[in-house]
């Protein structure tokens with residue numbers, strides 16, 4: 340399985356995107372776009388939900 344190492348725009352940690360995932364497709368199309376690791380993605384969703392219910 341192919342994977343690439345990318346840097347999370349939020350926490351600046353390196354993480355891997357795997358072939359077949361949406362992030363991988365985005366990486367192939369545009370290597371300079373912002374990527375978000377799963378932890379931050381999860382965090383952002385929680386924040387969005389909190390904001391929504393405020």
Ligand SMILES: [Zn+2]
Nearest residue numbers: 347350376379
């Ligand atoms: Zn992150």
